[in-house]
Amino acid sequence: MPKITIDGREIEAPANAMLLPVALENGVHVPHYCWHAKLSVDGSCRMCQVEIEGSPKLVIACNTPVREGMVVRTQTPAVQNARRGVMELLLVNHPLDCPICDKAGECLLQDYSYAFGSRQTRTKEPRRKLQKRKEIGPRMILDQERCILCRRCVRFCREITHTNELGVFNMGDRSMLDVMEGQPLANDYSINTADICPVGALESKDFHHKLRVWFLKKTPSVCPSCSNGCNITVHHYRDRIWRMMPRRNDAVNESWMCDHGRLNYQQVGDETRLRQPQLRRTAKLQTVAWDEALGYVARTLRDTVRTHGAESVGVIASPHLTNEELFRLGQVVSLLGTKNVDTALVVGQGDNLLIKPEKAANARGARDMGLRPTAGGLNVAAMLEAAAAGKLRVLYILGSDVWKVADPQALCGALEKVGCLIVQDVFDSPLTERAQVVLPSLTWAEKTGTFTNVKGRVQQIHRAVAPRDEQPSDGEIFSRLLNQLGEGQWHFEATAVLEEIASAVPAYAGISFARVGAQGFALPESAGDAA
């Protein structure tokens, strides 16, 4: 472990480390553009120059390995002069686009210009004209004039996605960034290049000209779209989500997330969402009050269990619910005494970077919370068969994934025969059309709780936007059902329910929100996945 001195402070650095990350980790801010923690060193921007005792010239911190006894200075006049020079060169051809640039407010060129640049422009020559607003892919736009040629995006496409769409063309002061001929930036991770671009050259079409970034409020969360559970930050304002960005977690998603997950937030603010419970008294569904709908559900479930036995009730759970909600649902199921419980899960394509085949955030959590058939219980297909044969009288379906996974004919046949279909979902679907009772669900962005990813890492999500009309979460719905079905006062408060889980589910022993923290909590290896 070499000992080095930065600005008079002794620091112990890991061997073979480069100077820049060591400085940053120890709170010494050395400005930099081209260096990125998850990409190789490029050394092209020269912004990170520092003074090292014994070296005749300034050196770039991102490409200088630490050495025992190294004495580094980051604030000397020579360093400041160099930074001012780099800034001036970068701005020679940079357009005055800040008022219309999506990056304004989180742009490193702006920030460093304030901190290290000079206030005057000395050049009188016209600025270089290049292509603006160039569509370089289905989800990305390039403004070549704004590019500062740091090559972060080029390295991303070379080293992370191995797709090589981007490159720097021409030489010297004619260099410019572009996509390769006939090779649009269309990979599944393309919007990450907009995140790592230090300026507003690469922009996501989805967020283009939508909102100034300084209005956005940020809530840490977890992507709901597959079982990888990428850590994200939800950017919201006026109770609406405007974009999602990856949050670094080296054990899960490094600094990245896939485009599909990133753009999969529209459903939260969709106007066609279900908001009120509905009941089918006559041929048509009618909006009713919560108490009435839940009272009806509880009565139906209780009466069916009493007259036809618990095995005439089936529950199909949703892997989009949080662990806490699923745990409560499990309590409903055991109170009813039925063994017919399973989870409908959409399985699709995965890749070897982040995307996993299981297309739900909490598939593993649903298994861990016991929402799968136990000895003598029926799985999804068997439940549908039983329903078609008239043996299953009440079917309680959460989410609409079953519509995507089950054999359509079997499903339609079963739904026709079943006496009472209860559907709890975010949107109208062919299921709600056939339902006796429809209960609206909340989306992940309106809930607080935990998801368990495919590797058994428990991670937190937080309420980013408030639900409309104080709509209850799924967990509250289950708690109210428990109140109606049996004795006792049930409440739903995620922290308290996680404590219950900690004592009831062996694999989750000792878990709490504090232990889960911002980066998640890995379940012990021995708690193998039940799949």
Place this chain on the structure above:
Amino acid sequence: MATQTVAVRRPLAMRAGFIRSAFAILKGLWITNRHFWRNLWGFIIRKPTVFTVQFPEERLVQPNAFRGMPVLVQMDNGKERCVACGLCEWACPTDCITIYPAETADEIERYPRVFDIDMSRCMFCGLCEEACPEEAIVMSQNVEICAYSRRGTLWHKDDLLVPVDKLLDTRLFHVRRGYDR
């Protein structure tokens, strides 16, 4: 603790003060009445002796640099100059500006799809004008924002647009001089 009665004797000076304030009220009434009758008489004989503007038939001519309500500069092609950068929205101390940007095919890529100012909250401070990098929002001479409902005091983009040549000699001139642009 037992209750106790305390007889307070007001000092003489205080009682005299009471009489003095009664006198002050009378004096105030006298002044108001005198003005009222004198104005009324002047109005009847059409020779007003005091400075009273007969609003709304008469209006003051405001000085050129007057800071009334903020308006949006309209370019010669009829469009707003604003590019929806959001700086005025951020600068406004009363949070009365609401902007939703959108993209256009024009050279300046973006424009405000929605630009609302809640005039009932605006205090004519002019910070929006100072923040604007495009000279797109300036203070005007207008101060009349009364409406029959709260909704009526919410001015939309079309209400706020004022052609640029109407502003060139007035506030825009002072903006350019004052902010050294």
